[in-house]
Amino acid sequence: MDEVFGLFPTPFLRAPGTLSASLVQGLVRHFTVMPRDLNKASDQLSHTALLGPDDSPLLVEAATVITPKIVDMGALMFGERLEWSIKEMWVNVLEPGGQQAMHNHANSFISGVVYLTDTHEASQTVFLRSAGGSDFVFKNEHANVTSTPFNGDRWISPKPAPGDVVLFPSYLLHAVPPNQGERRITMAFNAIPSGLDSWGYSVKFG
Numbered sequence: 686m687d688e689v690f691g692l693f694p695t696p697f698l699r700a701p702g703t704l705s706a707s708l709v710q711g712l713v714r715h716f717t718v719m720p721r722d723l724n725k726a727s728d729q730l731s732h733t734a735l736l737g738p739d740d741s742p743l744l745v746e747a748a749t750v751i752t753p754k755i756v757d758m759g760a761l762m763f764g765e766r767l768e769w770s771i772k773e774m775w776v777n778v779l780e781p782g783g784q785q786a787m788h789n790h791a792n793s794f795i796s797g798v799v800y801l802t803d804t805h806e807a808s809q810t811v812f813l814r815s816a817g818g819s820d821f822v823f824k825n826e827h828a829n830v831t832s833t834p835f836n837g838d839r840w841i842s843p844k845p846a847p848g849d850v851v852l853f854p855s856y857l858l859h860a861v862p863p864n865q866g867e868r869r870i871t872m873a874f875n876a877i878p879s880g881l882d883s884w885g886y887s888v889k890f891g
């Protein structure tokens with residue numbers, strides 16, 4: 686029997702229904718009336734400033750249910766249940782027609798998204814394979830090509846429901862295609878472990 690192994694896969698953790706409906710409603714009510722800055726690339730996308738625990742007890746409540754998921758994800762990435770903290774959170778409001786350009790998150794190890802409204806299927810978060818270096822590229826792309834986990838360069842995350850959380854390594858490129866549905870609201874965050882240790886060569890974060 687032939688076997689195929691997916692070597693060195695990238696973890697992507699989806700945690701449905703992590704935030705209760707009442708917490709989701711509270712976050713939407715509280716944060717959509719806050720001042721927001723327009724995104725550099727899209728006038729139909731705006732972000733709150735970075736939020737901290739002092740901005741609302743709702744954020745503390747959200748962090749309490751999200752952090753255990755981050756610990757699970759960190760155990761996959763680093764092989765140990767480390768002490769993790771969410772170091773920043775912010776709310777994104779994507780109006781119809783708006784989009785989020787491809788990006789990743791600097792100075793962070795695990796990033797995540799909490800979905801606070803319904804998401805139109807056209808604007809489910811898309812994850813992209815790294816574009817690579819400056820070498821010449823060979824590709825086989827045409828109508829008769831079948832997508833596999835080994836040749837694909839983009840992956841559309843599963844349709845989320847309000848209260849769902851997804852976690853991914855912060856280096857992973859992602860984007861949101863043009864929103865063909867109603868106003869789409871998400872909360873994003875970055876998390877770091879207190880430290881990493883490689884046989885005594887240790888670093889502390891925070």
Ligand SMILES: [Fe+2]
Pocket residue numbers: 788789790859873
């Ligand atoms: Fe992002």
